[in-house]
Amino acid sequence: MRIAIPVHDTHVAAVADFTSALLLLDYQPGRQLDRRQVEFPSRLIPAKVATLVDLKVDLLICGALSREFAAMVVHSGIELLPFISGSIEDVLAAYNRGDLSDQRFLMPGYQKTMRWCSKGRRRRQGRFGWQRFLPESMATKTEKGGD
C-alpha cells in the first residue's frame, strides 16, 4: 500500500493545496518498506491529483484541503484521510496503531469540515479513510450529514 503525505519540514503540511513537498511511503501493516520525498511538479490542483495517480498512491493523509482538491482525490479512487495535524513520525505511529482519531491529530474545526467532506461519499469511487478511525457515534452522525 502506498501512502502519500503533503509535508512541510517534519510535520504534515497545514494545507495540501498550498504545499509542494510530498512524502511517499510504501507501507505494510506494522512496517514501512520504502520512504522518499518528491515534489509536486505544479501547484495547480488537477496536476497535483494527476501526480498522485501517476505515483499509484492508495491513501492520502493530509491537513486541510479545498473541496475541489478533496473531490478530485476521491474521484480518482484514492482514499483520503484529511484534516490531520502533527509531526510525520507521530502521525505515522498513530496510523499504525489505528489511533489517528485522537483529538491531538485532528485539525481545529475538523467536525465542520468532515460534514461537507462526507457528503456524496457513496457516489464516489474512493472513500474518506477517516471514517474507520472515528468513534462509531461520530462516524454515524457525519454519514447522515449531521453533527
Next chain:
Amino acid sequence: MIEMIDNKKDRKYTDLIIESIADGIFTVDLNWIVTSFNPAAQEITGITKTEALGRTCREVLRASCCEKDCPLKEAMQTGNPVVNRVVSIIDTNGEKRSISISAAAIKDSNGRVTGGVETFRDIGSIEKVRDDIGKEYTCQDILSVNYEMRKIFDLLPVMAESSSTILLEGETGTGKELFAKAIHNLSPRRSKPFVAVNCGALPDTLLESELFGYKAGAFTDAKRDKPGRFAIAEGGTIFLDEIGDISPALQVRLLRVLQEKTYEPLGGVTSVRADVRIIAATNKDLENLVRNDQFRNDLYYRLNVIKIVIPPLRERKEDIPLLADHFITRFNKIQHRQIAEISESAIAYLIRYDFPGNVRELENIIERAFILCRTGQINRSHLPELYEHDPCEDAGHKDCADSLKEVEAAFLMSALKRNDWNRLKTARELGIHKSTLFRKIKSLGLDVPSSGKTTG
C-alpha cells in the same frame, strides 16, 4: 510593534476593542500557539475561539503563506510590521478565500518579543461588491462610468438588433474592436463568425485578395480557390479597422459590397452574394478626408449609417480608477498574482496624465507596474515617469492623494456640461440636492461658466 499591556484594566479595554473590531485578529506566543481569537476571525476562518485557542496559528489560519512566507514570523524576527499582504486561506467549508494580512510583533516593557499579532480582512467579499458595482458600468467587456459612454451602452443593443453598417470613430487605443465585438455579441448574428481585418496593415493588392478571396489561376501560385474574409464572415460580422487607410480602388469595390451586397473574388467571373454585417472603424476624421478628396463621399455616406464616436480616455478620466482596477483583476488572473489595489496617490498621478494612447496605454502602464510591484499595492513608484515635470510636485503639493476629488470634479463638470451648465437640471440628474451640488462646486473650486442658468 505592539507593546504588551501589563495593566489589568488596560488589558480588559484592549480585549473589548479587539472583540468588537470587524477585522479578524489573533495573537500568538513565541511557539506560534494562538492565545486570543476575536469573533471576526471566527467568522472568516469558520473556526471557533475554543477550537483555535491552544493550537498553532498555521492549523487555524490555513493560509498559503503559512509555511514559506509567514508574515508573523517576518514581523517577529525583524520587529517591523508587515502590512496588507494578500494571501489565500482554506476555510472550514473547504472554500478558498482571499484575505489581506497585516502582522506585528508584541514586545514587553523591556523590548523583548513575546509574541505576535495578526489582523486579517476578507477581501473576497470586497471583490464581490466590486463585481456587483462593475456590472452596472459594464457592457460586454467595456467598462465605463462616463455619461457619454453609458449613453452608447444604452444604444448598443438597439444598434446591434439591426443589420445596418456602423462606423466607429475614436482615437487609437479607445477599444474600437471591443465595441465591434460587443455589437456582434448582442446581435442576432452572434452565433456566426466575427472576423476582424486591419485594413491599414496590408498592402492594397493583398488586402483585396484577403477581403474577397481568389479563384484558382487568378495569378501565379493561385493553385486553389481561397475564400476571403467576407466569405469566412458569412452570416456574421466583418470588422474593417482603419478603413480610412484603404486605396481609392478598394473603396470602389467596398462600395459595391455595401450597395449591391455582392462581390467578385479575384479572378472570378460570377458575383457572390454576401450576408455580412459591416462594422468599420477609423482613428481619422473621415469627414475631413472626404473634404480633401482622399475618401469617397458615397462610401462615407454608406458607412456612416450609424456613427459611434468613442471618447478618448482624457475626456473620461473618471473611468481611470475603474479601468485600473479592472486591469489589476485581469493581470492577477493571467499572471497568478495577488495585487490587491492601486494606491490613491498612484491614481492621482494617472489622472493628471492625458493618455495619448488611451485605454491601451493605461493597460500597458498597469502591466508594467505588475512587473515592479512585489507587494499587495501598486503605488506611485511602480508607475513610469509620465511627465517631464509632475505638475502636482511643481505646484508644491506634498500630498498628491487628491484622486477622488479630481475624479469627482471631472464627473461633475461632464454632468454640468451635458446639462448646458444648468445646476438644477444637473442636480436632478445626479439625484442630489441643488445645495449639495453648489457646495461641491464651491469646495472643488470648479469654474462653471456664468452663462449657465441656476434654475430649471
